[in-house]
Amino acid sequence: MTRAxxxxxxxxxxxxxxxxxxxxxxxxxxxxxxxxxxSAACGAAVKADGYGLGAAGVVARLWEAGCRDFxxxxxxxxxxxxxxxxxxxxxxHGVRDEDMAQALAGAVRPVLSTPAQVKRWRDxxxxxxxxxxxxxxxxxGLSAAQAASGLLDGLAITTLMSHLACADEPxxxxxxxxxxxxxxxxxxxxxxxxxxxxxxxxMLGPDYAFDLTxxxxxxxxxxxTSDAAGLIRRVVTPAAEVLQVRDVSAGASVGYGxxxxxxxxxxVAIVNLGYADGIxxxxxxxxxxxxxxxxxxxxxxxxxxxxxxxGDVGAGDWLALDFGxxxxxxxxxxxQYELLTGLGDRFERRWV
Numbered sequence: 001m002t003r004a005x006x007x008x009x010x011x012x013x014x015x016x017x018x019x020x021x022x023x024x025x026x027x028x029x030x031x032x033x034x035x036x037x038x039s040a041a042c043g044a045a046v047k048a049d050g051y052g053l054g055a056a057g058v059v060a061r062l063w064e065a066g067c068r069d070f071x072x073x074x075x076x077x078x079x080x081x082x083x084x085x086x087x088x089x090x091x092x093h094g095v096r097d098e099d100m101a102q103a104l105a106g107a108v109r110p111v112l113s114t115p116a117q118v119k120r121w122r123d124x125x126x127x128x129x130x131x132x133x134x135x136x137x138x139x140x141g142l143s144a145a146q147a148a149s150g151l152l153d154g155l156a157i158t159t160l161m162s163h164l165a166c167a168d169e170p171x172x173x174x175x176x177x178x179x180x181x182x183x184x185x186x187x188x189x190x191x192x193x194x195x196x197x198x199x200x201x202x203m204l205g206p207d208y209a210f211d212l213t214x215x216x217x218x219x220x221x222x223x224x225t226s227d228a229a230g231l232i233r234r235v236v237t238p239a240a241e242v243l244q245v246r247d248v249s250a251g252a253s254v255g256y257g258x259x260x261x262x263x264x265x266x267x268v269a270i271v272n273l274g275y276a277d278g279i280x281x282x283x284x285x286x287x288x289x290x291x292x293x294x295x296x297x298x299x300x301x302x303x304x305x306x307x308x309x310x311g312d313v314g315a316g317d318w319l320a321l322d323f324g325x326x327x328x329x330x331x332x333x334x335x336q337y338e339l340l341t342g343l344g345d346r347f348e349r350r351w352v
Contacts, residue, residue, distance in 0.1 A: 015348040016241040016272035020320070021053055023351045025233035026219060027065035032231050033215045034066075036202045040209035043069030045198070045216030047077060047092065052278075052341040053220060053236065054349045059084045061351070062219070071214055075099045078108045090130050090159065093140070100124050109158055113140040118151055130159040131191070135181040136174055137165040144181060148188040159212060160191035167200035167208075168224055179208055186210070200224035222336040223326045236340065238321040238347065240273035245308065245315055254305050255297025266309045269293075271319055274302040278342035279321075286331035289319040 034042035044067050045051075050058030059070060059081060068087035072078050078091050079102065088109070094117045095103050095110035103110055104126060112118050113132040121129055131152060134141030141162065142151070162182045166172035179196065186194045193211035199218030201208045203225045218224050221235035248254060248266045262268075271289075275281055279299055287295035289306055293313075297305045306319065313319065325336040332339075 015346060016243075017277060017346060018239050018318075018348040018350055019053070019343060020237040020239060021057065021349055021351045022233070022235050022237075023057070023061045025221065025235045026053075026058065026061050028233055029219050029221070029235070030062055030065050030067055030215070033199060033202050033213065033218050036231075037197070037209040037213040038206045040197075041069060041193075041212045043067060043071060043088075043195075043212055043214050044219055045071045045214055046081070047071065047073040047216075048341045049077075051216060051220045051337070052343045055081060056084055057349065057351050058219075063087070069212060069214075075102050075108075078102075078106075082106060082108065088158075092132070094132075095121060095126075100126075111159075111161065112155075113142060115142070115146060115151060118142075118155070122155065128156045128158050130161060131155070131157050131189070133160065133162045133182070133185050133189075135162040135178040135185070137163055137178075139163070139165075144185050147185050152189055157189070157191040159193050159195050160186060160189055161195040161212075161214070164196065164198060164201045164204075164208070167198060167204060170204060170225055170227070175204060175208075182210075198224075199228075203227050217336060217340075220340055221325060222340065229326070234324065236323055236343070238273070238277075238279070238323055238343065239318050240271035240304070240321070242269045242271055242313060242315050242317045242319060243303075244270045245313060246270070253297075256300060257298055260297040260305075264309070266307055267313075268296065269306045269308045269313050269317075269319065271304050271306060272302065273304045273321075274300050276301045277344040277346055278339070279304065280332070280334070280342070282332045282334070283328060286328060288322040290322075292322075293319070 044062050046055050049055050070089050074093050090109045092111050094113050109130050111130040111132050132141040133147045166174045195212040197208045197213045199215040202213050223232050248262045248268050250264050254260045281299045284299045293306050293311050296307045329336045
């Protein structure tokens, strides 16, 4: 049973809104990013429930495509993934005292990022681990000095990694600074492999790939840099069922605040979709549905109005939303990441 589907008295209850997810496009995006990384292995960030698509479906399709390295944010996500990914799984947020029993019991590796986490893992008898080093982002990670101080001596480090702060700006001077800083740390800290590049970092070229890349956004149809625009395929298409089609006379308003007035006698479709589903109010003026049909008025919690005067639409029809991530991000001020991970649980997720 997919997310947003349930049971009532034994019968499956369907949702009036869905995400159509293109599994072929997901796999193709992974292969494209893997090829751009040259000889480096290509993993996948599947945190936030596979960027909102559903980690189970994502991992199954990426595994079939050849992906063997998966990254989640915390141990709850790792527990949900264990049965799905028999390959390599790493927890990016490290290990707390509360996580140690789970971490020591399974094959999932913590990504250690503080001296306290290193001590906790060592004192607890932990085995293979990954380590995050900060090279200029000033988020998670040991400093370069800490990493080279002997703090990590004796640890079985599978992957030493860092994270680029400005990879989506290819000309930003911090990119080569971080690359060179990471090279210096890698020369001083033994590990089985080294990893720096996310989706945007992959697009910076082979100097950033090292041994393992960790794409996220680009897998799911996000376009990390302008150079990727013709390479990445769209994965997610939201669709909603039409509840009602109504006739609106010229000059009459639609929706909260009466922000849209009909310029002519119009037909307006009302669909099961709104900001409770992640289609936030700021997206309203830029939303287009199948055939270019525009959203009108304000997006409300559960409903969006669409001008279907020029379309053949009736109650019970399904209308697909044009979910081009770069264009919607530019129009709304939201990031492509927010648009993806904000898609709500009321959508039925269907792999097509």
